[in-house]
Amino acid sequence: MQKTTFVIKDMDCSEEVAVLKKVLLPFVGQESRLEFDLLGRKLHVDLSGLLVNAENVAEAINATGMKAELFVDALPSCACCGGTCPARGSLWERRGRELLCVVSGLLWAGGLAIMMTEHGSILAAFKASGAAPVAAKLLWILAALGGVWHVLPKAIRSLRALRPDMNLLMVLAVCGAMAIGEYSEGASVAFLFALANQLEAWSIGRARNAIQALMSLAPEKALVFSPLSASPVETPVQDVPTGSRVLIRPGDRVPLDGVVLSGISAVDQSPITGESMPVTKTLGDVVYAGTINADGALEVETTKLSSESTLARIMRMVEQAQSRRAKAVQWVEKFAAVYTPMMVAVAILFAVVPPIFFGGAWDKWFYEALVILVISCPCALVISTPVSIVAALASAARNGVLVKGGVFLEVPATLNAIALDKTGTLTHGRPSVTEVTAFSGISESELLGVAAALESRSSHPVGQAIMRHASSIEAPLVHVEDAQARPGLGAQGRIRETTYFIGNPRFLAETGLVARTDELEQAIDRHAQSAGTFVLVWTEEKVLGCLTVEDRVRSQSRDALKELALLGVDTIVMLTGDNDKTAAKIAAETGVTQYRSDLMPEDKTRVVTELVASGKLVGMVGDGVNDAPALAASHLGIAMGSIGTDVAIETADVALMSDDLSKLPWLIRHSRRTMGTIKANIWFALGVKAVFLLLAVFQMATLWTAILADLGSSLLVIFNGLRLLQIKR
Numbered sequence: 001m002q003k004t005t006f007v008i009k010d011m012d013c014s015e016e017v018a019v020l021k022k023v024l025l026p027f028v029g030q031e032s033r034l035e036f037d038l039l040g041r042k043l044h045v046d047l048s049g050l051l052v053n054a055e056n057v058a059e060a061i062n063a064t065g066m067k068a069e070l071f072v073d074a075l076p077s078c079a080c081c082g083g084t085c086p087a088r089g090s091l092w093e094r095r096g097r098e099l100l101c102v103v104s105g106l107l108w109a110g111g112l113a114i115m116m117t118e119h120g121s122i123l124a125a126f127k128a129s130g131a132a133p134v135a136a137k138l139l140w141i142l143a144a145l146g147g148v149w150h151v152l153p154k155a156i157r158s159l160r161a162l163r164p165d166m167n168l169l170m171v172l173a174v175c176g177a178m179a180i181g182e183y184s185e186g187a188s189v190a191f192l193f194a195l196a197n198q199l200e201a202w203s204i205g206r207a208r209n210a211i212q213a214l215m216s217l218a219p220e221k222a223l224v225f226s227p228l229s230a231s232p233v234e235t236p237v238q239d240v241p242t243g244s245r246v247l248i249r250p251g252d253r254v255p256l257d258g259v260v261l262s263g264i265s266a267v268d269q270s271p272i273t274g275e276s277m278p279v280t281k282t283l284g285d286v287v288y289a290g291t292i293n294a295d296g297a298l299e300v301e302t303t304k305l306s307s308e309s310t311l312a313r314i315m316r317m318v319e320q321a322q323s324r325r326a327k328a329v330q331w332v333e334k335f336a337a338v339y340t341p342m343m344v345a346v347a348i349l350f351a352v353v354p355p356i357f358f359g360g361a362w363d364k365w366f367y368e369a370l371v372i373l374v375i376s377c378p379c380a381l382v383i384s385t386p387v388s389i390v391a392a393l394a395s396a397a398r399n400g401v402l403v404k405g406g407v408f409l410e411v412p413a414t415l416n417a418i419a420l421d422k423t424g425t426l427t428h429g430r431p432s433v434t435e436v437t438a439f440s441g442i443s444e445s446e447l448l449g450v451a452a453a454l455e456s457r458s459s460h461p462v463g464q465a466i467m468r469h470a471s472s473i474e475a476p477l478v479h480v481e482d483a484q485a486r487p488g489l490g491a492q493g494r495i496r497e498t499t500y501f502i503g504n505p506r507f508l509a510e511t512g513l514v515a516r517t518d519e520l521e522q523a524i525d526r527h528a529q530s531a532g533t534f535v536l537v538w539t540e541e542k543v544l545g546c547l548t549v550e551d552r553v554r555s556q557s558r559d560a561l562k563e564l565a566l567l568g569v570d571t572i573v574m575l576t577g578d579n580d581k582t583a584a585k586i587a588a589e590t591g592v593t594q595y596r597s598d599l600m601p602e603d604k605t606r607v608v609t610e611l612v613a614s615g616k617l618v619g620m621v622g623d624g625v626n627d628a629p630a631l632a633a634s635h636l637g638i639a640m641g642s643i644g645t646d647v648a649i650e651t652a653d654v655a656l657m658s659d660d661l662s663k664l665p666w667l668i669r670h671s672r673r674t675m676g677t678i679k680a681n682i683w684f685a686l687g688v689k690a691v692f693l694l695l696a697v698f699q700m701a702t703l704w705t706a707i708l709a710d711l712g713s714s715l716l717v718i719f720n721g722l723r724l725l726q727i728k729r
Helices: 014-028 054-062 091-119 122-127 134-160 166-179 183-215 310-323 327-358 362-375 379-398 406-414 422-426 444-454 461-472 505-511 518-528 557-566 580-590 601-613 628-633 646-651 663-697 703-726
Strands: 003-008 034-037 042-046 068-070 221-224 233-236 245-248 258-262 265-268 279-281 298-302 401-403 417-421 432-438 481-486 490-495 498-503 533-539 543-550 571-575 594-596 618-622 636-640 654-656
Touching: 003 054, 014 034, 014 042, 014 054, 042 054, 054 068, 091 134, 091 183, 134 166, 134 183, 166 183, 166 327, 166 362, 183 379, 183 703, 310 379, 310 401, 327 362, 327 379, 327 406, 327 663, 362 663, 362 703, 379 401, 379 406, 379 663, 379 703, 401 663, 406 636, 406 663, 417 422, 417 601, 422 571, 422 580, 422 618, 432 444, 432 461, 444 461, 444 490, 444 498, 444 533, 444 543, 461 533, 461 543, 498 505, 505 533, 518 543, 557 571, 557 580, 557 663, 571 580, 571 601, 580 594, 594 601, 601 618, 601 628, 618 628, 628 636, 628 646, 654 663, 663 703
Parallel strands: 417 571, 417 618, 571 594, 618 636, 636 654
Antiparallel strands: 003 042, 003 068, 034 042, 221 233, 221 245, 245 298, 258 298, 265 279, 401 654, 432 543, 481 490, 490 498, 498 533, 533 543
16 A cells, blocks of 8 residues: 655644545545644555545645645655754745744734833733724734734634634634724734744654654764775765675664674664663674664674665654554544534623623623633644654654554553463573484484474574574484475475474374374373473374474563553463463463463464453564464554564554563553543643633633633643653663
8 A cells, every 4th residue: 555645834733634634535535545644744645546646635735725745755854844844945934933923022012012111010001901002002913913924824714614723713812802902912812822833833843853863863874895995985874775884883873774794792772672781793693773883893784775774664653653643632633623613602602691681791791702712722632632642652662662553552551451472472482492302213413404494494483493403413404395384383395205294293193194103102291291392203104203492481571470460450361382381381480370372373363352352451462473363353462572573563553672571561651651641631721721711701811811821731731741752661
């Protein structure tokens, strides 16, 4: 699915999103083809299989008064801001809003200064603003124009569409204040609204910059060895092809993903994985762009272009995550869509009911209606929630936890059941061969040669362990043909016209090709006493031997599971394809009280489905590759140890970039902090509005205090959301 991305600089609130949806739905047919990144001011459109093209979409957007530009992903420095950063556009495009805000403030202050020369104090000047001289009134009118100039087109669009938004509310309030002679307050509302917009833009910029900072982890240039030069040459990373030799000096950041050709050094991978301890890298080890080389020089062969590095993929995922809106964001937008017109109706009632039915003064109640319009602005609600989500996503990425969208950031807070695949999650996923028994007249070395050949195309940890052990004892190389993996069972292939099999006793029983001899039964009984994975090697005629492969439990597994229990996760189930004895041993070491053994891949999916059906909110933790169906069956699929694993990053809802299981309870706490922050922001913003509604009922509120309260509450909830950027493990 190929998506076309547009930059829409005027799209900065949910009202514009609603307008664009209405205009574009006839073109694309269904809302799922439209993804809005409000903070990045981007629109992603899926045009696959449609007769319309990007030009048609751009024309439809431009017809609304908003300007659409096709986004070209060739400017990574502007990728997070949709091309709206200060480095691009004309002076007016870059600084126009700021200049008008400053001019509005100066004109407002100028009018106030004229009044102060006549009345002596600010308070007296405000009280007498209705009888201000012409010069002061003129300055305040100009101040009001400057304050609302940039939102006038949006207010007009809102009025035409009969969809009242915060821009229309403010323009109506300013015009109403001027109409009843409250020039100073009208100018105050306009200036403070413009100031609020600037401060909010700055706050949102901080959230955007947190994502942009991910990309800045990688240096812009690399030291590349060239046949034409004796020493490495500085080259822009985007110009470095794969297969290039790159020098990474002590203290340098790694510019590109690659494999170490020579040298040994400790590398700080915390910018990508969140790991606190450096990892030693030597010949054949993989290094990642953005990580920091500590104490030794490394020569690296690049394996990926800069645009395809692990770091670049992470950044793209975080950017795309913003488009997958959290339920909290969707709720706020739906609430604002009802709340804003409702408050306009309340303001109208304030203006007409008391004078008509209770003999109130028209000018007094009209003024209070304007106060209602000002305080009704839903900005604090609409902006603070996506800012909180983006800040939380960026913070998680900094800590080595890649969350694929706001909707997946909410789920961990509610989980009460976790299913964990054993291999690579609770254990290291790098087992070793602990016992080899050969019979049928062949040596252990020959047995390992055959076993390694059958596993040569396997990515399973057990197969990898067998190949490593065969290599370490220099077992004879054997050529295999028609090698086939049998998921959950083993593998098979032809060697010198004979079909060989390798796998567990269940696979042996399924083939039904070999009689169970006393020698075989004794070997099975002996190996069964260990807690490892039992592997058999056989042909259609006889069993050649058997091996035991054991894995080690991760040191942090037990503590992480204890922490999960303290967080209210009352069901923790270990899933494994190993035999019951192995499963029981690992469960005892890690503190798991429930486990399922001898599972095929489809059995793991069934167990997860049963947990979901029982009413549990289930998270499934696996490697993201072999466990993809089980991950998809859960409420939240979590891939562990995903650094450098494309499939894991693509398939899971959450990817833990390192093998540290303690990131799982951290994710749950982070999710709960985020949701707590969002709820606190919503209640605070609504509380401020409720207080001013009561003050308006008793005619105790003023326009300038209302706009100050609205500005203050907006900034407080935004800054509260931005605190999530500082969260560290």
